[in-house]
Amino acid sequence: MPLQLVLALRPLGCDTPVLPAAQWPDLPARAADLLIVDGDGLDGAALLRAIRAHPAHGHIPVLLVASGEARALRRVAVEAGATDVLVRPVDPLDLQIRARTLIDLTRARLAADKTASLMDRHVAGIRAESESREREIIQRLMLAAEFRDDQAGDHLTRVAGCAIAIAEGLGLSEAAANDIALASTMHDIGKIGIPDSILLKAGPLTDGEREEMKRHAERGYRMLHDSPSRLLQLASEIALTHHERWDGTGYPRGLCSADIPLCGRIIAVADVFDALISERVYKAAWPLEKARAYLVEHRGSHFDPACVDAFLSRWDDIVGLMRDRPAGAGLA
Structure with a gap:
């Protein structure tokens, strides 16, 4: 199983610009299982877009925790790339349940990717073997023509x-x-x-x-x-x-x-x-x-x-x- 890594990106301050994801010091080079973003005090949509632009985090679940009117916040957050949204005040148990669900989602995706990769290699092997047999058949038919x-x-x-x-x-x-x-x-x-x-x-x-x-x-x-x-x-x-x-x-x-x-x-x-x-x-x-x-x-x-x-x-x-x-x- 992959390492269970939960990364919390905390606000940098209202007047701090959101940097491109590749420049964020808190973003690890390798993929995490889940990103939890504390969006208060930031342009949350810009932050989410920056995360999605990072090559290691394009498909990782992102849970945004922020304050605001629930319906509008969810719409903006999901459009910007959030997987799920928690509106403050946050129930710790609810946060734990959401986090576990999203981590399970990541693990399921990784398992599916691994299975797909194995299947691709298996199919490629079968195709190569089939093409080799086809060529052998053709060569043997050529020999049959030469006998005549x-x-x-x-x-x-x-x-x-x-x-x-x-x-x-x-x-x-x-x-x-x-x-x-x-x-x-x-x-x-x-x-x-x-x-x-x-x-x-x-x-x-x-x-x-x-x-x-x-x-x-x-x-x-x-x-x-x-x-x-x-x-x-x-x-x-x-x-x-x-x-x-x-x-x-x-x-x-x-x-x-x-x-x-x-x-x-x-x-x-x-x-x-x-x-x-x-x-x-x-x-x-x-x-x-x-x-x-x-x-x-x-x-x-x-x-x-x-x-x-x-x-x-x-x-x-x-x-x-x-x-x-x-x-x-x-x-x-």
Whole structure:
């Protein structure tokens, strides 16, 4: 239990000005359980306001003992910050009862604050543990994608790096950029359900195979969207919308412009760029400058213009990322 401290502030005299609370010699630096103020001979309201301005005493109960007309005194005192008022003449027993009640109030508040602090730490611990588990789940899903396609790991890493560059170029916070990047690593998770004969085909796809390949967007969304995890919900949105186009000609739902979630618009730029510069069995890798020119050419048709501009604003970072994680022999 806290120390039961009752501090009585006595009048300084009618002609003595009320000093700011921080300058009052009688106010302790640490909080008290109760302040009893003898307000006679002072501007009681000014004294109460000075006490409330003191950082250690903003929420401590203050009992004002003063002379005057009871109703007017109480109104002025409470408006100035008093918790309770005793009007002279004072019954000593009444003073004792009031003081004990107010001290109990302080102790209850302190106990509540302590409980709230413990709960905050507990909740923070649970949140940190939950986020750690979410990240582990995402990493394991990335491994699942790599088992199907041994080129997937580097592709996902490069897309995530581009996503951070675009998000930061758009002015998103570091935390938001990191969330989009992490969630982006599952943008093609729906391809787990595509047969190897289509997914790993060494050559152009037939119309039917292409339609089957397109289904990965909806499949990825269905795999992730009903999770309570904030990151997995973000990942489901990316999986569903990263093949939508700014002009509405994309799939699976034909969304256009701002109807496409920002995360999907960001990953559309990052994913296409990396696909262009990556070597595949059916195509050679494009040089970086050629892939950059493609983004500029399709700015406002395939891609959100703001996302392309953000990407270009971080071009030096993109070049560094691609040199650290080369996608193919065609890099320039």
